[in-house]
Amino acid sequence: MPEPLTLDALVDDAAFYSWEHQAHLLDLTEQLGENRFQGDLNTRRLDFVGTGTLSTTLSLLGSTSERLDTWLWGWANPSGFPPEVGALSERVTEFGRQHGIRELADAEVPLTPDLAARLSEAAKVVTRCWTSYSFAAGPGTRLYLLIEGPELALPAPDLPRTVRVIGEAISNGLVRDHRRALLSYAHLRRLRTKADDSSTVRLRLPDGTLTVTFDSLGRIGQMSSTIVGRGAA
Structure with missing residues (x-):
């Protein structure tokens, strides 16, 4: 249920x-x-x-x-x-x-x-x-x-904007369940996701991949991006 x-x-x-x-x-x-x-x-x-x-x-x-x-x-x-x-x-x-x-x-x-x-x-x-x-x-x-x-209407998603949006939204203190918030955003933005394990989710954007890591309390602890054709940022 x-x-x-x-x-x-x-x-x-x-x-x-x-x-x-x-x-x-x-x-x-x-x-x-x-x-x-x-x-x-x-x-x-x-x-x-x-x-x-x-x-x-x-x-x-x-x-x-x-x-x-x-x-x-x-x-x-x-x-x-x-x-x-x-x-x-x-x-x-x-x-x-x-x-x-x-x-x-x-x-x-x-x-x-x-x-x-x-x-x-x-x-x-x-x-x-x-x-x-x-x-x-x-x-x-x-x-x-x-x-x-x-x-x-929003422009197409990109890595720099997405990282900024997630970071700023977390800082306003309203988010309780960071994983739920991230997966909901990916769904609404029609981004493909992949969960490597319980602590990591990858989002595929038009210009690369965003890797989001959660800490032991389920909060977003780190974000790293890999731009298409470039290394991690």
């Missing part, structure tokens, strides 16, 4: 692929030079405007309130937005109820450290919408969005 799905497992499943999408969003906005965002929840549009414009379609995932010390899922927001604004968040809640994950199932959830980040990660696995954005919407209130658009 498979183990019950948990919030931690969903966060691990999303971790590296989500981080890569966030890094890609940062790259895109930096190309705009000095920029600002402008959004309209009623029309579901979020634009980043600088020397050019990056246009995306938004969904309201949820919001946090310092006064109430809670997370509120987007579909339960009382502001009267069109139903499609919170539709993705409603899908997450339905998933949470099906799998008995209280943090996803309840309309309002007490805040704990990193909860908003963890719920955002889990939501990406459920919705397959991998890029998020958040901003302060007033004193003590923050909105969390999922955004979509053709320019947000």
Whole structure:
């Protein structure tokens, strides 16, 4: 019988692929030079405007309130937005109820450290919408969005970027099961994997092979790359 799905497992499943999408969003906005965002929840549009414009379609995932010390899922927001604004968040809640994950199932959830980040990660696995954005919407209130658009699609994977993504994602402290996170990333990126033993996994990328070694606690301890036609890096 498979183990019950948990919030931690969903966060691990999303971790590296989500981080890569966030890094890609940062790259895109930096190309705009000095920029600002402008959004309209009623029309579901979020634009980043600088020397050019990056246009995306938004969904309201949820919001946090310092006064109430809670997370509120987007579909339960009382502001009267069109139903499609919170539709993705409603899908997450339905998933949470099906799998008995209280943090996803309840309309309002007490805040704990990193909860908003963890719920955002889990939501990406459920919705397959991998890029998020958040901003302060007033004193003590923050909105969390999922955004979509053709320019947000990732470029082809390569070794330098993959090593950077994995290293940075681990450092943010959300990943619990490093092996699960790595294998999920390989699956989502459609990379072939080979497990030499319980402590080593190799990922085959277009420009070479990434060898990932786990320590005795199952954490990623070392990464080494072999570029096609070159030695190890």
